[in-house]
């Protein structure tokens with residue numbers, strides 16, 4: 766049975782916990798879903814979800830607790846949403862600790878002040894999807910091997926690389942389980 770950890774250092778952890786459980790039920794996949802706070806707990810997971818929040822704070826705590834090293838060394842699949850997308854990147858427009866698992870440069874708070882929070886329709890995996898954006902980052906550039914999954918007004922808002930997936934928006938704040946389904950399938954591939 767796979768274990769999916771919701772990183773519980775800061776941010777909207779409960780929402781990810783709920784939608785992950787709901788998605789697993791819908792898919793008929795048996796898995797443990799745990800809120801994780803320590804490097805040991807993270808090391809027991811096959812997939813980790815990093816929620817929205819403050820990427821500088823989450824990154825600092827991930828570094829101090831040794832969680833960053835565990836994720837990178839054990840090659841754990843990561844889904845990062847909003848602040849989590851920033852943390853997955855190799856480079857940010859701000860100096861901060863990063864996992865560096867996806868070759869991309871992100872711009873934090875990339876949609877400007879007046880658009881601090883908004884919803885908009887994007888197209889992802891061939892379907893329409895309503896994205897919730899809150900002080901969202903976007904990718905300024907991505908490496909050749911990175912899959913760009915979605916753009917909004919020409920800005921890259923969702924990417925995938927190996928078993929990792931990053932979104933500018935907050936899939937945990939909608940009822941649409943598309944993104945979580947994608948990630949769970951990736952985690953299952955990792956343990957095959």
Ligand code: GLN
Pocket residue numbers: 816817818819820821846847848849851873874899900901902
């Ligand atoms: N702007 C925040 C950051 O870069 C992310 C905001 C969010 O996760 N809602 O950390």
